[in-house]
Amino acid sequence: MHTGALSQKAQSLSDALLSLLATVEAHLDFSEEIGELDPDALSPRLESLIEQLDALLKDAHAGRMLREGVRVAIIGRPNVGKSSLLNALLGEERAIVTNIPGTTRDTIEESFHIEGVPIVILDTAGLRESHDVVEQIGIERARRAAEQANLILFVYDLNAPDKEADMRLLASLPIETPKVIVGNKADLAGEASADLLLSEGQGGSLRVSALTGAGLDSLKHAILETLQIQNIGEETPLLTHQRHIHAVQEAREHLVHAREALHQRVPPDLLAVALRSAWLALGEITGENADEALINRIFQDFCIGK
Structure with a gap:
């Protein structure tokens, strides 16, 4: 489970941070016995902690x-095979499929898994100019679905003679959202058919046939690859709760302050404050926040009084 991996990682970071804090506190309280603090010796340990927190935050979105x-x-224009593609990906008939443009008038939301990754897939109304009030509502919902999506599958008909409308529609979609461009109805198109859109996708482009299933495995792989979650295993520590993300962000902020204090050679007691704050922030994940742990660590690492 990712939760177990996160607990182990957070405990490892907390232990390393506690050791760093104990080093500073020991030199503050027992400088006559163990000597003055060497800031240069602390810097690599501090940088390592910041880098590890950065890595956790980088994977938080995943x-x-x-x-x-x-x-x-x-997303796509009417009658390009969006509902057929939904059914093909789900492996069952969940959306009504006809040759009549505008059949899908509302957003259909279904769930399935790709290699263990939960996918919430939305079939939307075809985007076009329409005077039908009900269809206009569906089109507005399709636009909203595109804005809220983690990934857009932009579907177009490989056999359509004029793809300029597809190009305009693609250009109107949120720029920041990753897209996989899907040329559908490959079973009806020759290899030499004009694929004007196949070079437009940030996340890749491919030919599929929702009818025969050709290209669906490649499409599933492209979805995971585009989102950069295809190599995340159970052993990967992942922040899945907002309060854990906030705790790591807070810990990192305090460590950055500690790094600045170290570089500016401020009094060690101010450095200790920043390190202690970072350690307490991680305690939101590990459950550690007792001063007794710090005292025990000082005596463990420095054998004070022995």
């Missing part, structure tokens, strides 16, 4: 997606 489900919106 952690939230794994906990809540990756939101994938299927």
Whole structure:
């Protein structure tokens, strides 16, 4: 479980931070016995802790997606095969499929897994100009789904003679949201068919057939690869709760202050305050916050009084 991996990682960081704090506190309280504090000796240990916290925060987005489900919106013009693609990915008929443009008028939300990763996939109304009030509501919901998605599957018909409308629609979607461009109905298209959009996707582009299933495995792989979560295993420590993310962010902020204090050669007691604050912040995850642990660590590491 990722939770167990996070607990182990947080405990490891807390132990290293407690050791660093104990070093500073020991030199403050027992300088006559163990000598003055050497700031240069502390710097590599402090930098290592900051780097490890940065790595945890970098994967936090993936952690939230794994906990809540990756939101994938299927977006495209009417009648390009969006509902057929949804059914193909789910392996069952969940969306109504007809040859009539505008059949899907509301957002359909379903869940499935790709290699253990929870996916919340949304089939949306085809985006086009429409005077139908109900269809306009569906189109607005499709736009909103695109804005809220972690990933957009932009679907177009490989056989459509004019792809300029597809290009305009693609350009209107949120720039910051990763996209996989899906040329559908490959079973009807020759290899030499014009694929004007296949070079437009930040997250890759591919040809599929929702009817025959051709290319679906590649599409599933592209979804995970684009989101950079395909190599996250059970042993990877992931921050999946907002309070844990906040705790790590707070700990990192205090460590950055400690680094500045170290470089500026401020009094060690101010350095100790920053380190103690960072350690207490991590205690939100580990449950450690007692002064007794610090005292025991000082005597353990420095054999004071022995």
